[in-house]
Amino acid sequence: MTDTNCSVGIVAAQDAAFDAPLPLASGAALPGYQLRFETYGELNADKSNAILICHALSGHHHVAGRHHADDKAVGWWDNMIGPGKPIDTRRFFVVGVNNLGGCHGSTGPSSVNPATGQPWGSAFPVVTVPDWVTSQARLADRLGIDRWAAVIGGSLGGMQALHWSIAYPQRVAHALVIASAPKLSAQNIAFNDVARQAILTDPEFHGGDFYQQNAIPRRGLRLARMLGHITYLSDDGMGEKFGRMLRSGEYRFGYDVEFEIESYLRYQGDKFSDYFDANTYLLMTKALDYFDPAKDCNDDLTAALKPAQAQFLVASFTSDWRFSPERSRETVKALIAAGKRVSYAEIESAHGHDAFLMTDQPYVDLMRAYLDRVAKEANA
Amino acid sequence: MTDTNCSVGIVAAQDAAFDAPLPLASGAALPGYQLRFETYGELNADKSNAILICHALSGHHHVAGRHHADDKAVGWWDNMIGPGKPIDTRRFFVVGVNNLGGCHGSTGPSSVNPATGQPWGSAFPVVTVPDWVTSQARLADRLGIDRWAAVIGGSLGGMQALHWSIAYPQRVAHALVIASAPKLSAQNIAFNDVARQAILTDPEFHGGDFYQQNAIPRRGLRLARMLGHITYLSDDGMGEKFGRMLRSGEYRFGYDVEFEIESYLRYQGDKFSDYFDANTYLLMTKALDYFDPAKDCNDDLTAALKPAQAQFLVASFTSDWRFSPERSRETVKALIAAGKRVSYAEIESAHGHDAFLMTDQPYVDLMRAYLDRVAKEANA
DSSP: OOOOTTTOOOOEEEEEEOOOOOOOTSOEESSSSSEEEEEEEOOTTSSSSEEEEETTTOOOOSSSSBBSSSOOOOOOTTTTTETTSSTTTTOOOOEEETTTTSSSSSSTTTSSSSTTEEEEEGGOOOHHHHHHHHHHHHHHHTTTOSSEEOOOOOOOHHHHHHHHHHOOGGBBSSSEEESSSSOOOOHHHHHHHHHHHHHHOOGGGGGOOOGGGGGOOOHHHHHHHHHHHHHHHHHHHHHTTTTTTBBBSSSOOSSSSSBBBHHHHHHHHHHHHHHHHHHHHHHHHHHHHHGGGGGGGGGHHHHHTOOSSSEEEEEEEEOOOOSSSHHHHHHHHHHHHHTTOOOEEOOSSGGGGGGGGSSOHHHHHHHHHHHHHHOOOOOO | OTTTTTTTOOOOOOEEESOOOOOOOTSEOOOSSSEEEEESSSOOTOOOOOOEEEEOOOOOOOOSSSSTTTOOOOOOTTEEEETSSEETTTTTTEEOOOOOTTTSSSTTTTTTTTTTEEOOGGSOOOOOOOHHHHHHHHHHHHHOOSBEEEEEEETTHHHHHHHHHHHHHBBEEEEEEEEEOSSHHHHHHHHHHHHHHHHOOGGGGGGGGGGGOOOHHHHHHHHHHHHHHHSSSHHHHHHTTTOOOOOSSSOOOOSSOOOOOHHHHHHHHHHHHSSSOHHHHHHHHHHHOOOOOTGGGGTTTTHHTTTTOOOEEEEETOSSSSSSSSHHHHHHHHHHTOOOOEEEEEESSSGGGGGGGGOOOHHHHHHHHHHHHHHHHOOO
C-alpha cells in the first residue's frame, strides 16, 4: 500500500451489516443497519495497532487515498494519514467509518426503511455521539479489535474520541481530541439552529420526506453551509485571504457577487448542496448540540471523565472561534482534576476551526511525535 | 415636553417632502422623496443646539418617547434621550430620521414609484451612507440647522456620523461614533451575504417585487434576523443568559425548540419578519458593505479623515465581536494621525454589539459627561 507519494494509494470502501437492533439514547432503536468503512495499513498479529478516525459534521469513511486511479479527490485527512505521515500506515491499521445518519453509505435518512420500503426521511431517529460510539464498538468487534491504539477526531470527531474513553475505558489506549469542546455553548447551538431552520423552512424539505417528492432542499442546505463556513474560518484568515477584494474592481451596486468572499461562500454552499443530504445535516448538528458528557453527572465534567483509562492528547488552534482554545482547556482541566494523563497543545494557526484539517507544520509535528509514542506503546 | 418620568412624552412623526432629485453614489438618482423624522426639545435662538441621531440596520426615526398614551413601546434610544438623560432634551433639539430605503415612512422599496404607480420593489436604487448623509443635510437645511452640535450614531449609525464629519466639515461640531468600524471586514460581509441570500432565495421574494404578489419573504427575513441577532450578542452574554438551558428540562430528540436560545432566536426572527421590509433589509446590509471612506484615498483612512473639523468621541464595547474595539481603534488611530481631537472609550460590557443600545452605567456616564461638554460649547 505504500507508494512514493506517501499515499495509501487506491482504496475501497467496505460495508458491515448488523442485524441486532441498536438501542439509541433517545429511547428509540435502529433496526438492522449498515456501516460503511475503509481501512488502511495492516492489522498486526496481536491486533494492537488499530486506530479509529471519527469524522466531523460533513465527513465520512473516506479518510485517505483515492477510490480509483483518476480520482481527483483524496480522502478528507489524506494529509495526515499514509506511509510516512503522522498517522503512519506502515505502523498502524487505520479505520475510517461513516457514522449512522450519514449520507455516504452507512444507514441514514436516505436509506430504505425496511419497515416501509421507502427512504427513512423524517422517520430516521435522532442519533447521538454515544449512539455512534456504540455502533463503532460493534464494528470494532467485527474487525476483531479489542482495544484501539488510538481513537482520533477533530471537532465533532473529538467528541466521539472523548466519549469512547468514557464509555469503553479498556478499549482505548489513547484518545486524541482535537479542536473540540466538552459541550456546545449557547452561541454554538444558536448557529446550528439557524442552519437547521434554513433547511426545515425550505419549501423543498417537505418535512424531511423530500426524497419521494423528487425534491431537494437545496436553498436551505446552501445557506446552512455558507453560515457554517464562516464559523470554520477565522476573522483574520478570511481577512488575509479575501479582505474587501472586489470581483470586478469597482462597486456595482447590486446583489450579484460584489466581494470575493461572497463568491467563495456561495460556491461552497452550491457545491455542498449538490451532494450532501439535508436530513443528515440536521442530525449531525443535533448530535453536536446534545453532546454533554457531564450532563448525567450533575454538570461535573471531572466526574464524567473519571472512568476513562486512556491517555489524552487535547489540541486546539489559536484562531479557532467555533471551539476556541478556552473550550479545550475546559476538557484539559477536567481531565487533570480526574487524575488522567493528558498532553495539551495550543497551536498557533490562522486557519480557524478548519486548522484541524490543514497542514500547519507545528500541528503535523505534534501529531507525528504523539503518534510515534502511541506506536511504540502499541508495539506497532 | 418634560415629565416626571424623564421621558420626552408623546411625540409625533413629521414628513418632509423633497422635490429635487437626489443623485446617488451608484450613479442613479432618486426623484422626489420623503423623509420621516421626529424632533424632541426646542431649537434655540441661534440654532446651535441641534443633535442628529443616525440609526442602524433596523432602526428608524422614532428614537424617543411614545406615539400615544397607550403606546407600550418607546423609541429605540429612549434610555439615552429625554429631559435629564445624557442627550438632554432640556438642552438639545434632537432630530431622528428614517433613512432612505427604510420601511418606516421615508421613501423606500415599499413606497410607490411615481414612474409606475406601483411599489418600487426591485427598482429601488441601492443607497449608501454618503447618500443618506446628503439627504440628511437637505433635511437640516429644511429645519434651518447650519451646524449640528453633534451627529451621533451606533453601528451603521456611527458610519453616518463619521461620514458627516468628512462630507460636511463645517456642519458638525462633534461626531459620536459608537460601536462602529471604518469599513466591514470579510467576515462582516460574509454574515451580511448569508442574510441576503436567505432573503433573495426565498421563493416569496419574487425578485424583490413581492408586494404586487401579496407575498412576504418571511422565511428569509426570519433567518436573516436570527443570524444577525447572534452577532449582536456576545458569546459570554448569551452563555450567561441562556447557556444550555432546556425548554422542557430534558432532551426530547426532535426539531422543536429544545434549548431556550433556540426559542429566543426563533421568536426574534418571527417578530421581525412580521414588520420589517425584506428589500430594506437588503439595502441596509449593502450600505454597510459599501461603507469605506478610505476607498477613494488609496485605502488611507487618515487621508480620508483630513477634511474633518469635528471633535470626535469614539466608543467601543469589550464584548462586541461584530465591531470589536480593535475596529474602533483603527478609526481612532487614523483620526489622531490626521491631527483631529478625539476621545476614545473602550467600555466594559457583556452586552456585545447591542451594548450601544443598552444602559450600562459606565456608558451612560460617558455619554452624559461628553454631551455636557457638547452642550456647553453650543451654549445649550
